[in-house]
Amino acid sequence: MATKREKKKRSRKLQGAIFVIALAVFLFSAYQLLTIYLEYKRGSDEYEQLSEEAAKLLEEAEAAAAPEKEGEEEAGQKGATPWKKLYDRMLQENEDYVAWITIQDTEIDYPIVQYEDNDFYLSHTFAKAENAAGTLFIDSNIPEGMEGKHVIVYGHNMKNGSMFAGLKKFREDDFYEGHKTFQVNTATGFYKYEIFSVSVISPESDTYTLEFADDAEFLDYIARMQERSLHDTGVTVDAEDKIITLSTCVNQNVDRLVVQARRLEN
Secondary structure, X not given: OOOHHHHHHXXXXXXXXXXXXXXXXXXXXXXXXXHHHHHHHHHHHHHHHHHHHHHHHHHHHXXXXXXXXXXXXXXXXXOOOHHHHHHHHHHHHOOOEEEEEEOOOOOOEEEEEOOOOOOHHHOEOOOOOEOOOOOEEEOOOOOOHHHOOEEEEEOOEOOOOOEHHHHHHHHOHHHHHHOOEEEEEOOOOEEEEEEXXXXXXXXXXXXXXXXXXXXXHHHHHHHHHHHOOOOOXXXXXXXXXXXXXXXXXXXXXXXXXXXXXXXXXX
């Protein structure tokens, strides 16, 4: 039978082992959190720099396109159209670039790309660096790119509020009422999009329909989207309209939140 001294000795050893294990778990968890933080920061820093560059380009182009003196009939510099200058510059940085999206009062102020598949940009930034933030991208099955009848843009719902996390705000009536439109810069112009539906759906939803046999099928699709919308937008979508769907994961990646809008022609 073990003596009291032996029991105490074993107890101290057990306590020591538990402490070592707990410390190892703590250090490993801290390392994982630090790794995640640094990855988030790298992604955020890259996109913040891009956003600043885009804002500067637009400001410079707008200034160049404005009359040099009051009363002049022609703009100062031809070919300085703001949307074209931004598009050309971003295309130089990444040949997959197709558009830039901005939604007021959110962190959504990002480039959009299109690649040969729907996987690469889930884990790569605009600079093609491996990162959990990924990049906003349109479905690879849309040959017309941003000029498609129905353009679907995917983006992560990041815990730090970046990428498409801001779309969650559209679930609230007050936010939707104050943000019924957003802007997208493409290869053909700087467009305003008017929201006609906001809904939470399954990944297999018919919301992701890309092609429509005719106008009737398209309008039937629009009617279904508006029926399931969280808000009664009252927006009329015509057969000739082009629409966009912004999609991100919600409810622990089980469902998808989509914000759908029609493009207003300039």
